[in-house]
Every structure is written in structure tokens, then in C-alpha cells.
Amino acid sequence: MDDLEIVEIPEGLFSGLFNLGNLDFDKCNISVLPAGVFDGLVSLTVLDFSENPIGSLRADIFNGLAGLRALDIEDIGLTTIDENIFFNLTLLDVLSMENNRLTEIPATLFSRLEVLDQLLIFGNQLTQLPAGVFSNLTAITLLDFDANNLTSIPNGTFTGLINLEHLDFSDNPITNLQPDLFSNLTQIYFLDLSGMALQALPVDLFTDQESLEVLELDENPSLTELPFGVFRNLALLTDL
Template sequence: MSCNNASDTTYRGENEGAELDQDGLKAGSSSVSMNETSGDESTTKTLSYKSYFCDSSSVFYDPDICTDFSTTRINIIDRSLTSLPKGIFNGLKSLTVLNLQSNKLTNIKPNTFKNLSNLKDLNISNNVLTSLSQEVFNGLESLTDLNLESNELTSLELHIFNNLSNLRRLNINYNSLTSLSQKVFNGLESLILLKLQSNNLTSLEPNIFKNLSNLKTLDIANNNLTSLSQEVFNGLESLGFLALSGSMLKIINLIYQKR
């Protein structure tokens, strides 16, 4: 097992930003109403991707997506989005890649991606997320790559990754995490790469990686770690690369055993 700095990728958008209202529509445009009233009766309007990608006044407008519900890749990069409206991805069952990097997302509603059962790659890097709800990744049973790099996350919900049994690569570099729950990575049996570089971690719970038996690369460099417990790397039978540099470790009291 080697201990070095892992290489990092910083993502940058290419398009000009646009001023948006809270529904993700261009300033001055009409948003999609949740309810329509006719006479004395109120009916709920069903929202889907067409409500946004087929609306020429919407920042999401894309005629190609509008006319092809079987699209497999969507890039919504550098558009100054602060939130994602309800139902925006409903009906896009063939989607496998979704790139939302380099926006200004401050939060993502629970179940936003629930209908994207075939999604494999989700990139939400370079936003301003400070927290994520426990249900935010519900429905993403096919997801293999999740990029949360360069946000402002200070903590992670206990069961946030529980439904991501096929996830192989998780990038949480360059956030503001100070601690992690012992069971936060439970359910990630397929994970082979975990990046936690450049956070504010001061300690790691014993057995925090215990269920990551397939993990090959672990990067926890450039944190505020001063010591590590003897049990911190328990369960990492497949680990081949460990990055610890750039922290304030004075004493490493650990035993790494392959079982």
C-alpha cells in the first residue's frame, strides 16, 4: 500500500450565467404553477421535464431534450442556478449522465432524482451546498459515480448513501466537513474510490470504513487530523492507495491488517 497525494480534478463550466428566480426560470418569465384552479375546483398539475426543457422562457430550455425523452446525457453547467424545481427530471428514464457543476445551488430537495433509476454519473461539484437531506439520492440504485467536490458541506446525514449500493466512486474533496458519523458510509459495498481531501476533519471514528471491503483508494490528505485510532482502517481488505499528507498527524497509532 502506498501513501501519496491523489490527483484531483477541478471542474469548470463553460457557459455564461443567467439571473434566475427561485423556480429556475429567467428573470421576468412565468414559472410553472403547481396548481391550476378552474371554477371552484383545484387540480394539481403534473410536472415533468417538458415543463422546463420545452419552455422557451426557461433557463432549462433545450429543444433537443424536449423532443427526445430518451436522451441519455444532460449538461446544465454554469447557469447560476440556486435550486432545482419540482419535477424537472420526471420522465427522463433513459438518463445516464447528469452534470450540474458550476452553478450556485444552495440546496437540493428530497427525491429530486427519484425517477432516474438508470442514472450512472451525477456531478454536483462547484456549487454552494451546505447540507444535503437524507432522501436526496433516493431512487439512484444504478449510480456508480457521485461528485460533490468544491461545495460547502459541513456535515453528512447518517443514512444519506444507504441506497447507493452500486456506487463505485465518491468525491467529497474541498468541502468543510469537520467530522463524519461512524456509519455514514454504510451501504457502499461497491465503492472503490473515496476522496475526502481538503476538508476540516479533525478526527475519524473507529471502524468508519469497516464496510468498504472493496475500497482501493482512500484520500484523506490535507485535513486537520492530529491522530488516528488503531481501528480506523478496519475492514479495508482491498486498500492499495492511502493519502495522508498535509494533515497535522503527530502520532499514527494504527495496525493495518489484511484479513
């Protein structure tokens, strides 16, 4: 029932829908989700209420959705998010929370999402990433947080992401990258560092990226020279 001019969801609207697997009401005009709106949806695996002017979410809104596999809360006007909101979503594969207005995220926000495969948080207003925010995402293959307001990426941000294949944090005003920032990201084949403010690249930045096929470095106007040997381990690279 997406793309309708629904402005309100009555309390209990979905009650009794025990077999419902997919619930999609994106691109409506809903501004409030009542308490317990998803209670009883024990079979739900896909939930999408993106592009609604909701603004905030209750901390317990997803508590009864332990079987959820895909959640899309893109472009709903979020400015803050509770650290425990995803606590019960331990089977989640895909989380889309891009194009909101988040300036920060709690360090433990994703700590229970150990089987998450894809995380999209691009197009927010994040100014920093808390230490260890991604550390439990050991199954993740795609991570995209481009187009935020990050000025640096702390060392250890990607530690433990041993299955990561696609990483994009382009279009952030980052000036420098630590030499071992990508250490142990041996499976990565796509890396987008474009549209930043990079001034230099450490010669050992890509030491472990032997699987890399696509590397985007364009639109870094302050990057005027590259150190000899910076690409020496990228034998599989097809697009630069």
C-alpha cells in the same frame, strides 16, 4: 450545453426527451432548478450541473432518475443536503459532490447506493462523519474526502468497504488514528494521509494493507518519529 451564460431553466424544458442519456449544463449561471425539471428523463444515465450557483436542492429532485449512473453536483454552493435525496439512485456508480460548503452530512445519505464505485466529497467543510455513513458502500473502490475540517475519524468508519482501493482524507486537521482504523481494507493500494496534524502512527495501523503501493505521509509536521515495524507488512509499497 455546458459553459453557457444560461441563468434560468424554464419549466418543462426537457419534457419529451425520453431517449436522452447524457445531460450536461455545468459552468452556466443557473441559480434555481424548477420542481420536476428532470421528470420524464427515463433514459438518463449521466447528469452534470456542477459549477452553478444553485445553493440548495429539493429532496425529490432526482426521484424519476432511477437509471442514473453518474451524478456531478460539484461546486454548486450546497450548505445542507436532504438525507433522502439519493434514495432512488440505486444504480449510481459515480457521485461527485466536492467543493461545496457542507458542514455535515446525514448518516443515511448514502445508504441506498450499494453499487457506488466512486464517491468524491473533498473540499467541503465537514467537521465530523456520522457513524456508519459509508457502511452500505460495499462496492466502492475510490473514496475521497480530503480538504475538509475533520479532526478525527471514528473507529468503524471504513467497516464493510471490502473493495476499497483508493482512499484519500488528506488535508484534514486530524491528530491521531485508531490502530484498527483500516482493518479489513485488504484491497487498498493508494492511501493519502498527507497534510494533516498527525502526532504519531500506531505500530499496527497498516497490518491488513498488504496490497498497498502508494502511501502519502508528507506535510505532517508534528509526526517526528515512526514506530519500528509500522511498515512491516507493506512488501508491495513503491511510493512513500
